[in-house]
Amino acid sequence: MQFMLMINEDESPYAGEGGAALLEATLAGHMKLAEDLVAAGIPFSGERLKPASTATTVRSDNGTVTLHDGPFAETHEELGGFYIIDVPGLDEAIEWAKRIPVPKGAVEVRPVWQMGPES
Numbered sequence: 001m002q003f004m005l006m007i008n009e010d011e012s013p014y015a016g017e018g019g020a021a022l023l024e025a026t027l028a029g030h031m032k033l034a035e036d037l038v039a040a041g042i043p044f045s046g047e048r049l050k051p052a053s054t055a056t057t058v059r060s061d062n063g064t065v066t067l068h069d070g071p072f073a074e075t076h077e078e079l080g081g082f083y084i085i086d087v088p089g090l091d092e093a094i095e096w097a098k099r100i101p102v103p104k105g106a107v108e109v110r111p112v113w114q115m116g117p118e119s
Contacts, residue, residue, distance in 0.1 A: 002086050002112035003093035008077040009105030011051055022103055029101030036099070043086040052078035077105045084112065 014023045030048075037044045055078075057068040083100070087093050090109070097107040 001089060002084055002114070003090070004108075004110050004112055005046075005083040005085065005093065005097045005100060006079060006108040006110065007081045007083075007100060007102055007105065008108060009080045009102050010076045011078060011080070012076065013103050026101045026103060033096075033099055033101070037085065037096070042096070044083055046081065046083035048081040049079060080105070 013019060034044075034046075052070055055070050057070070059066050059068060083096075085093060085096055087096065090111070093109050097109045100107050
């Protein structure tokens with residue numbers, strides 16, 4: 001079963017004093033997690049996203065489409081990256097999500113709804 005592990009974090013700690021060292025340690029944690037997933041034989045993919053300031057949101061409301069700079073959210077936490085993992089169930093997905101290095105934020109675990117005739 002596939003799960004998306006969405007990394008929602010506050011980007012501000014990376015910009016402050018010690019931000020470069022924090023970013024380096026966080027990236028090292030992600031590399032270690034990827035090594036552990038490979039060692040455990042867990043199929044996965046994932047990507048890091050550019051900062052939220054580079055985002056454009058396309059919003060639709062009953063046929064009216066508008067564009068907005070940045071993410072369309074009223075929060076300090078933004079989607080910073082994700083993993084898609086293939087594990088037997090939710091409990092295993094949660095255990096892997098707990099290992100994702102997030103200095104300040106959250107990881108949302110959500111099952112992937114496979115598209116196709118069985119959907």
